[in-house]
Amino acid sequence: MPIDVSKVLVGAPDQKTTGAVLDAPVGTKLPTSATEELDKAFTSSGYISEDGLALKTDRSTNDIKDWSGNVVRKLLDSFDGTLTWSELEMSYESLCHAFGADAVTKKAATTTSGAQVTLAINSAMPPMRSWVYRMKDGDARILIVVPKGQVTSVDEIDFVSSDAVKLPITLSCYPDESGNSIYIYVDDGVKEAA
DSSP: OOOOGGGOOOOEEOOTTSOSEEEEETTSOOOOSTTOOOOTTOEEOOOBOTTOOEEEEEEEEEEEEOTTSOEEEEEEEEEEEEEEEEEOOOSHHHHHHHHOGGGEEEEOOOSSSOOEEEEOOOSOOOOOEEEEEEEEETTEEEEEEEEEEEEEEEOOOOOOTTSOOOEEEEEEEEOOTTSOSOEEEEEOOOOOOO
16 A cells, blocks of 8 residues: 555644534534534634644553463453643633533623623533534544533643633543444545546
8 A cells, every 4th residue: 555645634723614622412413524514503612722632542451361470361441532622712612611501601791891701610510512623634624523521620720921821621531322432534635536
């Protein structure tokens, strides 16, 4: 098989008219290709930090050893999939991504004040939602779909004059009805000549 540079892709955001990280209620129609239009229920939170998106899978195993102590097989003990990123906005949408809509309220701008957002941080876990992450490299597209994901951690939030306030999010991914936690769809963008 010859090497093909079109298969070497970068994970730049595909923001189009909305952001590259979007979520919707579980049960929303999910895309099944990298180029499919998203259901209108998916909403964006806006800018993501330059560190981008990190996907991590962890398979914990137990060893089966023979009489002499050699490992002859490994059994899956547990599987965990997570995605991490940092929201760059202190907007209603970003705070809802990080803490759940029940923790965030907003008031429209008036003649005496701008739009106001209030975050009430407590021990409640944000609800499970469906998530999509859109990336592009020229004509190529990558789409990561998490059918059931829940924000399980928002790491330390720093308020400093030398950097943007970031909301560092960890999303835990749970299996769907098919037993899959994460789907990755790739379209290399190379079309056949007409």
